[in-house]
Amino acid sequence: MPQKPKTTSASAQKGKPIRVKKRPAKKEPLPVTERLKRLFTSLCAQIDGGHFSNAIKTCDKILRLEPSDPDALQTKVFLLLQTEQYAHALALIEGNDKYAYEKAYSLYRTNQEAGARNALEVSKRNKGDDDRGVLHLEAQLAYREGTYQAAFDLYNQLLDTSEPSSDEHADILTNLEAAQKHLEFIDSGYLRSLDDLPTSVTNDLESAPPPHPPSAAATLANVIVSQDTDTTKKEKQVRLKRVPKSVVMGVTPPPDPERWLKKSERSNFNAGGKRKKGGGGATQGMVESSAPATSHGSKSGNKGKKKK
Incomplete structure (x- = not known):
């Protein structure tokens, strides 16, 4: 297959030089110290403005550049406690006795009193x-x-x-x-x-033996009975918001359950007597004509007659 002829631009045909656009030179990445300085500036502004969720993300960026930075770690722990993210705070300071007080506080807020007491003893040794x-x-x-x-x-x-x-x-x-x-x-x-109680009640309390703890079978039976009663109550409960104002509960007769069915499909249809003849299954609004139909020949014979 012959090659296609190469097309030259108008400027090349006239002998003018072709201008080539220069690509901008790539910027060199900033050094780590300068990036950390900018991130800490943003972190202070976010904390002052109350944007704690964004401040936590900034702490993560600092810790990715400098994992052992104590200021970023302490700030992130403080922000996690402020936003009530106690599980994340515990995972961050696990095994670090420097944050024993923060660990004790997080355990206290998550209802782990025994662990909070142990962490508090470590915090006493650290802080006094x-x-x-x-x-x-x-x-x-x-x-x-x-x-x-x-x-x-x-x-x-x-x-x-x-x-x-x-x-x-x-x-x-x-x-x-x-x-x-x-x-x-x-x-x-x-x-x-x-x-303040009556004498009869106090005498019964003083003479009555201590109650026996309920057995497991009795507790299970009580739970099952309470669940059954709850389900029956929920079934019998009537939503009063959907009841019309004219209806009085217990006085007004209930509506017909077959009111949404067609009359011919109801159980009381044609219960009063026999159906009238002549209906023939006609739809409502249809009228039967009693006049006999004329033949085709009679119509054609009447066409030639003139009206007197």
Whole structure:
């Protein structure tokens, strides 16, 4: 197959030089120190603006460039606690005793009191017994575990060293009052409640033997019965929003269940007597004519007659 003739541009035919566009030179990547500096600047701006989710992503970028950066790691742990991502925080600081307090706080917020108590002991050795954060967390753990006297003493210790005009002072007073109420009920409150009861009730309580713990079979039977009653209640419950205003429950007769069927398909159709003759299955609006039909020949014979 012969080759196609090559076409030349008009500028080449005239002898003019062809201009070739120069590609821009590739920019060299910034050094790691300069990239880290810019990322930390963005991180500070994001934290000041309250954009914590974006700040966590920036911390990840810094840790990819410098995995052992302590500032980025500490900032990410702080941001995870602020956004209540306790599981991610625990995975990040696992095995690092430097963040024992953060581990104890995360375990406390996820209702793991035993692990929080162990981590708090490690935090005491790192920070000391007089650290305010450690004292706050220890008081909250004691209150949750039911040792109200220990919580009461710790809150009193914190109250003595707090500023009266601070938010911390108001929080400590609230927690101290709650612990004090529990202590008063344990010491004398339940006794006053017993004194207010009738004598017959208190005598029965004092003479009655302690209740036996329910067996597993009885507990299972109670659960099954409660589930059955719940299902029956749900079936019998009527949605009042769909009931018309003119209907009175229990007084107004219920509607006909066959009201959506055709009349010919209902069970009471033609129950009053025999059907009238002449219907012949005609549809509604159709009228039968009684006049006999004329033949084709009669029509053709009438065409020639003139009207007088």
